[in-house]
Amino acid sequence: MAPVAPSDRHDGLTSLLEHHLNKDLLRLTTAGSVDDGKSTLIGRLLHDSKAVYEDQLASVRSSRFNRSGGPIDFALLTDGLRAEREQGITIDVAYRYFETPLRKFIIADTPGHEQYTRNMATGASTADLAVILVDATRGLLSQTRRHGYIASLLGIPNVVAAINKMDLLEYQEDVFLNLQGEFLALARQLGIESVVCIPISALAGDNVVNRADRMPWYEGSTLLEHLETVPLRPDANDDAVRFPVQYVLRPDANFRGFAGQVAGGTIRPGSAVLALPSRQQSRVRSIVTYDGAEPEAFCPMSVTLTLEDEIDLSRGDILVSPENPPRISRNFEAMVVWFHSEPLVLGRSYLIKHNVRAARAKATNIRFRVNMQTLEQEPARELKMNDIASVEFEAANPLFFDPYTRNRATGSLILIDPLSNATVGAAMIETDLAAIAEPLTETAIGWAHWQMPVTLEDRQERHGHASALVLVQDRPRLSVYLERALFAQGFEVLHISAAAIPAGHLRSILKLSRSIGLIVVLSSESVRQQGIEWEAVAAEERFEFLFDLAKQDLPQDDGEAVAAVLSLVGPLRRSNE
Amino acid sequence: MTLSDEDIVNQAARRRLNQLKSLEAESIYILREAAAEFTRPVMLYSIGKDSSVMLRLAQKAFFPGKIPFPLLHIDTGYKFPEMIAFRDSYTREIGANLIVHQNREALEQGANPFVLGTQKCCGLLKTKALLDALAEGGFDAAFGGARRDEEKSRAKERIYSFRDSLGQWDPKNQRPELWNIFNSRINKGESIRVFPLSNWTELDVWLYIHTEQIPIVPLYFARERSVVLRSGSIVLIHSEDELRRGERPQLLQCRMRSLGCVPCTGAIRSQADTVPQIIEEMFSFRRSERENRVIDHDEEGSMELKKREGYF
Numbered sequence: 046m047a048p049v050a051p052s053d054r055h056d057g058l059t060s061l062l063e064h065h066l067n068k069d070l071l072r073l074t075t076a077g078s079v080d081d082g083k084s085t086l087i088g089r090l091l092h093d094s095k096a097v098y099e100d101q102l103a104s105v106r107s108s109r110f111n112r113s114g115g116p117i118d119f120a121l122l123t124d125g126l127r128a129e130r131e132q133g134i135t136i137d138v139a140y141r142y143f144e145t146p147l148r149k150f151i152i153a154d155t156p157g158h159e160q161y162t163r164n165m166a167t168g169a170s171t172a173d174l175a176v177i178l179v180d181a182t183r184g185l186l187s188q189t190r191r192h193g194y195i196a197s198l199l200g201i202p203n204v205v206a207a208i209n210k211m212d213l214l215e216y217q218e219d220v221f222l223n224l225q226g227e228f229l230a231l232a233r234q235l236g237i238e239s240v241v242c243i244p245i246s247a248l249a250g251d252n253v254v255n256r257a258d259r260m261p262w263y264e265g266s267t268l269l270e271h272l273e274t275v276p277l278r279p280d281a282n283d284d285a286v287r288f289p290v291q292y293v294l295r296p297d298a299n300f301r302g303f304a305g306q307v308a309g310g311t312i313r314p315g316s317a318v319l320a321l322p323s324r325q326q327s328r329v330r331s332i333v334t335y336d337g338a339e340p341e342a343f344c345p346m347s348v349t350l351t352l353e354d355e356i357d358l359s360r361g362d363i364l365v366s367p368e369n370p371p372r373i374s375r376n377f378e379a380m381v382v383w384f385h386s387e388p389l390v391l392g393r394s395y396l397i398k399h400n401v402r403a404a405r406a407k408a409t410n411i412r413f414r415v416n417m418q419t420l421e422q423e424p425a426r427e428l429k430m431n432d433i434a435s436v437e438f439e440a441a442n443p444l445f446f447d448p449y450t451r452n453r454a455t456g457s458l459i460l461i462d463p464l465s466n467a468t469v470g471a472a473m474i475e476t477d478l479a480a481i482a483e484p485l486t487e488t489a490i491g492w493a494h495w496q497m498p499v500t501l502e503d504r505q506e507r508h509g510h511a512s513a514l515v516l517v518q519d520r521p522r523l524s525v526y527l528e529r530a531l532f533a534q535g536f537e538v539l540h541i542s543a544a545a546i547p548a549g550h551l552r553s554i555l556k557l558s559r560s561i562g563l564i565v566v567l568s569s570e571s572v573r574q575q576g577i578e579w580e581a582v583a584a585e586e587r588f589e590f591l592f593d594l595a596k597q598d599l600p601q602d603d604g605e606a607v608a609a610v611l612s613l614v615g616p617l618r619r620s621n622e
Numbered sequence: 623m624t625l626s627d628e629d630i631v632n633q634a635a636r637r638r639l640n641q642l643k644s645l646e647a648e649s650i651y652i653l654r655e656a657a658a659e660f661t662r663p664v665m666l667y668s669i670g671k672d673s674s675v676m677l678r679l680a681q682k683a684f685f686p687g688k689i690p691f692p693l694l695h696i697d698t699g700y701k702f703p704e705m706i707a708f709r710d711s712y713t714r715e716i717g718a719n720l721i722v723h724q725n726r727e728a729l730e731q732g733a734n735p736f737v738l739g740t741q742k743c744c745g746l747l748k749t750k751a752l753l754d755a756l757a758e759g760g761f762d763a764a765f766g767g768a769r770r771d772e773e774k775s776r777a778k779e780r781i782y783s784f785r786d787s788l789g790q791w792d793p794k795n796q797r798p799e800l801w802n803i804f805n806s807r808i809n810k811g812e813s814i815r816v817f818p819l820s821n822w823t824e825l826d827v828w829l830y831i832h833t834e835q836i837p838i839v840p841l842y843f844a845r846e847r848s849v850v851l852r853s854g855s856i857v858l859i860h861s862e863d864e865l866r867r868g869e870r871p872q873l874l875q876c877r878m879r880s881l882g883c884v885p886c887t888g889a890i891r892s893q894a895d896t897v898p899q900i901i902e903e904m905f906s907f908r909r910s911e912r913e914n915r916v917i918d919h920d921e922e923g924s925m926e927l928k929k930r931e932g933y934f
Binding site for chain 2: 059062067069070138141142144164166170292296305333336454457458459471
């Protein structure tokens with residue numbers, strides 16, 4: 046090789062770094078039945094794309110366990126646990142990493158045994174693409190249906206059916222075409238849009254990374270070519286801003302920032318945001334990061350927002366677009382994948398973690414369970430491990446959510462057993478079940494109005510009258526009649542007997558009553574209440590009117606007295622204008 | 623003017639974060655989530671390149687505030703002097719609260735890998751020291767810089783890895799982890815190890831150190847160092863008493879690919895003395911990063927065994 050001048054070398058290095066920095070990330074998951082050869086496929090993908098180091102390969106070559114029949118058991122590259130190597134099975138989700146000049150890949154390798162379906166859901170939850178293995182010698186199994194269903198349920202946008210073990214069937218085109226037809230029919234049934242079928246042999250390495258000479262009839266991409274070029278859905282879900290608050294940063298009295306990861310929409314300084322559950326509205330002042338202010342924030346950026354106004358906002362709350370808020374409801378319906386050997390029981394209280402918000406919820410109804418053989422709906426009273434069902438929930442507090450199909454982040458939650466702390470299930474929200482969601486979808490006019498505090502003026506408008514203090518001395522029965530008479534006339538009135546109020550509390554009760562805008566009929570005993578300057582009290586507590594009946598020379602007859610008082614209170618009423 | 627489908631797709635494509643920025647956003651989310659949900663979190667700080675990246679991510683997660691938890695260094699007493707010097711100056715510079723813990727009892731009894739073997743030595747000076755330090759501090763969550771691409775058993779670890787009251791990991795009984803929703807529920811005495819760098823690879827770590835200009839221990843950069851060749855490993859020699867009978871130190875242009883304890887971490891021959899050159903060199907590597915760690919190879923599955931007992 047010719048020596049390279051230092052500056053050329055530097056330029057080469059810079060473009061190498063640029064190239065690696067600008068790669069994007071494809072997260073994929075693999076699923077298949079026991080012995081479909083998933084681990085072998087992944088081992089082959091890693092090996093043939095040169096992602097395996099020599100010492101790792103050497104340790105596999107020298108391993109005590111080799112069940113492949115070939116010189117290298119590729120499955121041993123991924124089976125990380127002792128029990129797996131000894132039993133030749135894959136126990137748990139393993140994450141693998143490799144990159145090609147085009148993309149970086151994270152593979153969630155998930156086992157196919159029936160009792161470990163929860164791991165498939167785990168791997169699928171973050172995946173952009175699912176590779177479902179089909180053993181060509183055995184055809185589509187109930188496991189294949191289950192895996193396809195979970196992939197569609199968890200909203201994986203792209204599915205690849207890798208028709209494996211073509212080597213055992215002499216690479217016959219008919220075999221592939223039949224299985225492809227069956228799989229495409231299944232995908233249609235499941236509503237999976239982007240599906241590709243590829244004939245491979247993981248053991249022989251055909252069509253995994255390198256093209257298979259032995260299947261000249263196949264003209265499509267190899268598995269790796271497909272992974273490198275399949276279009277990726279942009280992260281942003283839609284225009285609706287969703288910013289769940291993870292952490293409130295208050296390093297000093299001058300800074301109050303809300304840290305979180307954008308879960309929907311694009312946020313810019315000046316964006317109007319609505320805080321839930323407080324329903325207060327504000328605008329974004331700035332998007333703060335360690336690297337300086339950002340002009341915009343979108344999925345899945347982790348940023349800190351400061352707002353124009355001091356509003357009520359803490360961890361577990363969410364900032365959303367005022368014109369496009371999420372559903373707000375305690376009652377919702379979700380598709381549940383149940384993980385635990387303890388069944389889901391109706392009426393039992395579970396902890397849920399929805400995004401960064403924790404709450405308690407109980408399942409109130411199982412609408413149906415999905416029969417994994419037929420994918421048909423059937424009735425159920427409880428859910429067992431690996432069951433998938435549509436379940437109605439009632440939470441103790443309102444949740445702010447979108448349907449899972451619209452937003453993976455705000456539409457998903459996990460269920461936790463409050464006693465064992467185990468993660469017992471996962472749920473994808475479909476819809477809310479409560480009528481209260483309706484007014485929240487109204488326009489911003491409603492929102493603007495709801496931010497107005499309720500004033501005394503508002504209350505008086507509703508009551509239809511001003512507040513007043515009516516003093517009645519030494520005539521307790523008259524006080525009671527007056528309360529009823531004023532109430533009957535449509536006044537908001539409350540009778541208070543001063544003798545019944547503990548010493549020192551009268552003033553605060555009067556203050557409260559006035560702030561509600563009431564007419565207070567206060568009965569007192571002249572002996573004990575002597576020396577109180579009622580006019581001063583009424584003025585201090587800001588009652589708009591004071592009627593001291595002792596100064597009115599009222600008739601002795603209670604009935605006549607009531608009629609006399611009613612003739613005095615006309616000015617309290619507000620005009621209708 | 624109306625946008626064509628192609629424009630919309632292009633616009634959307636521009637608004638995808640590149641893979642390193644996606645990883646950064648994910649890690650910051652994890653750090654904030656654990657800091658919010660646990661009563662007493664702590665960050666395991668091993669001084670290595672991964673810890674340095676994790677520390678920068680913590681600075682970013684809580685900016686403009688300070689990192690709201692202490693750092694904990696388990697000092698086996700066998701760390702390279704350059705590591706200790708770097709630890710002390712860097713943590714002071716960024717104003718971090720550093721706790722250093724040693725298993726003094728074992729060290730006073732002369733624990734070392736030559737006599738005990740690496741398994742037992744790690745058990746005492748790392749695992750036991752760590753579990754003691756976590757118990758003493760009452761820490762209910764500990765951040766670690768481990769990556770899933772490092773080793774096969776780590777590939778199976780959750781981001782929130784549950785540990786029982788003895789600090790043990792049960793790989794067959796892990797909590798399912800879906801989306802980015804983490805189950806932080808534990809009973810008293812139990813804890814969670816949190817791994818914000820789970821999805822990072824060795825290359826990602828170096829690319830990030832490069833783009834973020836993160837300071838790292840000078841041992842990662844190649845220069846001429848005094849070494850001996852000992853059973854296939856290049857062993858750095860700091861003083862004469864580290865020499866065994868018949869050994870003669872020689873000068874060799876070399877660097878460390880990963881940092882551990884002096885007796886158990888070998889150097890590699892290298893000319894790479896800048897981060898871009900280290901990255902360039904990585905593409906030529908045909909051997910894994912932990913290969914120069916003696917501890918991982920004692921026995922098939924040795925990392926898993928250590929992790930079950932409470933090792934990171």
